[in-house]
Amino acid sequence: MQRPLAERLLFPPQQVNETKLAKAVNGKTIVVSGASFGIGHALCLLLSRYDTHLVLIARTEEAMSILAKSIEANGSRATIIVADLYQIDDAEAVLARLATIGAIDIFISNAGKSIMRPLVQSLARYQDITRTNSLNYLAPVKILLGLTPLLTRSKGMIINVSALNVLLLPAPNWAAYQASKTAFDQWFRCNWAEWKQLGITAKSIYFPLVKTRMIAPNPKYTHAPAMEVQQAAIRIAKLIYQDKSVSKPWWAIFPQTAGFLASKLWNAYSFHHISRHSS
Template identity: 40%
Template sequence: MPLLDRILFPRPRLSDARLRRAVGGRTVLLTGASFGIGEALALLLGRAGAALILVARTADKLDAVCDAVVAAGGQAMAVACDLTDPAAVEALIAALPPVDILVSNAGKSIRRGFWASTGRPQDVGRTIALNYTAPARLVSALGPGLRDRGGQVVSVAAANLLLPPPPGWAAYQASKAAFDQWLRAVRPELVAAGVAAGTAYLPLVRTRMIAPTAAYDRVPAMTPDHAARVIARLLVTRRAYWRPWWLFGAAAASAAIRPLWERVSVAWAKRHG
């Protein structure tokens, strides 16, 4: 599997000097910073000289990441915030200093079939709040300052947004797709005002988010450090998106076989429903 991982996910070229020019001395707001991709990215950007504002819900772990950044010579402050709580998001916005770069990395993954979710409206509500409402609110609030400072927004999205949605992932897919469409729609206006906006369409990343799904133990996946370098490269290039080299072909093929995919999905649901 490591060989297949290297083929599917080549390591991106990333110049330490260029990354330092892109983020050094700039204030970076990073959500979902306490674990996985967020933790790896915080350490990477801290070494590059960014002034980090680290946001996550788990205060103890967030403090530990902040301490690790500082111990390595970086600058960081931790702000514990539950981004599913609109009042907490507003309080966070009110307390923020001027921000140069927003990396929207926080996300909630949920795998639950439709019939198991019919009595659980919170499955949709909480997922939408974290994956769509909160990042859209942050971009909206920070937008004027980002425009004045020639800033940047990077969204951490999933490659499967560009593929047919699988059964069991309705709440997750819909919430991530909502913010992806929202950012793509406002991107021309942001770019016209001097604000770069990009999306990292990441494949599977081996974090605690995927741990509950045992099937993922046997499939190729990026490491959090690799994913962090992909995001950092977007910060350097200020491009509109990054996606795996094979995703365009996979998306085209999936569109061609959509009827077959839907029949297979129904058959799967009958067996597992």
């Protein structure tokens, strides 16, 4: 079935350079958080076609076990770490387990939680803030603080799988999600130069809407243009070998520029949108 025209224009299909990717990942140990479903799952399948040791981190052991069998069938190794990264103790347990694996070459921070809820529906739901912040910000910070010495020894790489909206103006109803993703993005970018000094390569990829389980509960996205998870995985794989530190959609410059030039108009639109939907 042919993809809608908007998706073909916004998310043109890409392919990896097999030779370059093989050179970048063969023989490497690659840790992927949020590996059981969606982008992480597709990325692990893609990387398993090469000679890799994939370390899978996620909550769902059954899904990871099935994925591990597919990885091994493709000729690569798989290690499973079951962890609920909402819990700080689980993040510490992840670090303890990673310390036993040996050299770690690439860490792909992919686990995340999305939430869309208006302010007036959030007044008694402080847990939305703490849970979203734990997974999107505090857990990856905790893990990277622990992994930095290991990645320094291997002269490794970190890839932050982020969201395009952290580069754009704030959006109504998205406070918990956008704040937590932006917090980690800022922390990550603040450390870029220091990681480079240690010999660690840090890269960020900013995704628009992707067709994952995360967006399924929101009926507003049923017919919205979105990227396929396989294409998202390809873009991460390409970033591993590409000589650049940031990847984002070709059209991202337009909303970024509009946000810089027209913030007052955006604020007016946001107020109008909220007023219309709350009346």
